[in-house]
Amino acid sequence: MDHEKPVQEVLAKMTDGGVDRSVECTGNINAMISAFECVHDGWGVAILVGVPHKDATFKTHPMNLLNERTLKGSFFGNYKPRSDLPSVVEKYMNKELELEKFITHQVPFSEINKAFDYMLKGESL
Template identity: 70%
Template structure:
């Protein structure tokens, strides 16, 4: 389809088979796969190491390489200035007593963001 592979691929699902496909479709010599999606804790990514010797490579990022010291104050300022609508990203709210429910939502992929309340 691409006449030799793609120069760049981005995987955002955390699905190991999608990661393998994103790597396998790279052009030999300079193709780069970027993995953003988080896998399950026990999942393995298996590929033939010869693909690396052919010049393909992988880069990854967790949470977009977020820098809390500088990025959190900037996000708070944007939120306070109504430039950032955080409420639309909250899919669930639970009390601290229901914290296990928040983990269940996360592990099942049913929650975008869950707010855990420590009061009432």
């Protein structure tokens, strides 16, 4: 692929105007912008899942919004702790869910900001 051409332009040419849906999971701000800019005018939907760096700025031309593209976010997969958590606990208690393999760090509550730093740097789950 020609690396001088933005990905969204390549996809627009390949798909005759843009993709119907895109999902961004990395948290990389440039990937987020590309995911939004590669959707089709009029009906394209970009869903941002990744968590960007706290100082990141999402910049795109206003026409991308005026052309009826849709930008959505999905923080924690729209998980609802109050209603969804009891079933997760039950699965864990029945040994149907192995949470231990998802633990990358153990941080005391008094150092909670350190845990958020790990997450924002992409060094933990």
